[in-house]
Amino acid sequence: MAGRRWRRASPAGRRAPPVLQAWKSPAGGWPVTPHRRTLLASTLALGAAALAAPRPLRAQPAWPDRPVRFVVPFPAGSTPDILARALTPHYGSVFGQPFVVENRAGAGGNIGTDAVAKATDGHTIGLTINGPLATAPALYAHLPYDPVKDLAPISLLARSGQVLVVRPGIPAQDVAGFIAYARERPGRLTYGSVGAGSGGHLAMEDLKARAGIALEHAPYRGFPQAVLDLVAGRIDAMILTVAGILPQVREGQVRALAVTAEARLPQLPEVPTLQEAGLPGAVSYAWNALVAPASMPPGVIARLARETRAALETPEARQATGTAGFEIVASGPEELAAFVAAETARWGGMIERLGIRAD
Structure with a gap:
């Protein structure tokens, strides 16, 4: 082989990986012996295997690598705020960074x-x-954001049935009595809420439609x-x-007629559900959920969902939800997305049908 020089052949001038090149000798050729043929085949096989093998992934930076902002869109002392602050000790412990609650109330x-x-x-x-x-x-x-496109669901947290209450001067002792009383006075009774x-x-509005009042x-x-105005x-x-x-119900300042949950509430076990009272399907809840910007990496979302489930099992979270009258209903991101879609379809349809606007 003395005196022979080697060059790599590259189609159309493009350099291919060396181990995959067809090696050629100068004019006159190189006798290909069985030994050399075996050596060449082995070299090609090893090179192909090396290229096919997965490259080691670049190490991803740990998350979080600094304090996490935990936005609560309601004032300090509200139910969402209480629940968020009950979750932060667990988050801080397992993630190694503080989760700082920031109250951004309004609208x-x-x-x-x-x-x-x-x-x-x-x-x-x-937490929203x-x-x-x-x-x-x-x-x-x-609306300045799109809940589906701009937010990533993490976990449903807790839910609470609501209570239908009337002022003491209303003679009705149950839902049937209230419906009959309202039918006798169409448009003369008023009900309060915290906004459209x-x-x-x-x-x-769902109750009105079902009962025809x-x-x-x-x-x-x-x-x-x-x-205050209800009591007065x-x-x-x-x-x-x-x-x-609940305090006003227990003190007799208002009368509870029914709850909107699927089952009776432990805080008011003597009060029937609207379904028990003859209005099948009249079920609704107030609920809380954990979300993140849509750009949050899926791996971080998955870990947050797992740790949220664990956080909801802590004594702090159980006490916070119980005191606020909520029950824990932890879920994964997919379940929360499906739940929100169902709620959007149900209530969005009613809002459009009734022409309700908030702006």
Whole structure:
């Protein structure tokens, strides 16, 4: 072989990987012996295997590598805020970084939820409720975010049945009695809520449609003033979360007629469901969910979902949900997405049918 020089053949001038090139000798050729043929085949096979083998993945940076902003679109002391702060100790322990609650209240939760949707720092998550995820698209003509495109679902957290209550001066002792009383006074009874499209407003509109009664809506800026007016007899009825009215029910200041959950609530075991009261399908809940910007990596979403389920099992979370009258209903991202889609279809259809607007 002395004196022979080697060159690589490359089709159309393009250099291919050396081990896959057809090696040639200068004019005159190189005798191909069985030994050389075996050596060449082995070399080609090893080269092909090396190229086919998966390259080691570049190590991904740990998440989180700095504090996480945990946006709650309601004021400090609200039910979503209490639940978020009950989850943060577990998150901080397992992720090794603090989860800092940031209250961004306003527009029924839309302002804070929009802040989550538009976050680009890779370290923002949010706890939100029915409205911003399921009913806002139908209520607002110019919602600044798209719940489906701009947010990544992580986990459903907790839900609470609501309570139909009436002022003490209403003689009805049950739902049938209330319906009969309202039918005798079409359009003369009023009910309160915390605004158009709120959970209590939509649940009462659903009740009205099923029972065939006419009630006038009186929107308020918040629960406290609405409850005060109900107790004082300035409005006739409300549907609201059990935590928002339980003290007044127990003190006899208002009368609870039914709950909107599928089963009776442990806080009010003597109060029947609307379904038991003769209105099948009249089921609704107030609920909370954990979301992130749509750009959050799927691996981070999956881990957050797992750790959220674990966080909801802690004594802090169980006490927070129990005190607020909520039950834990942890889920995965896919289940939350399906649930929100179903809620959007149900309540969005009603909102459009009734022409309800919030802007």
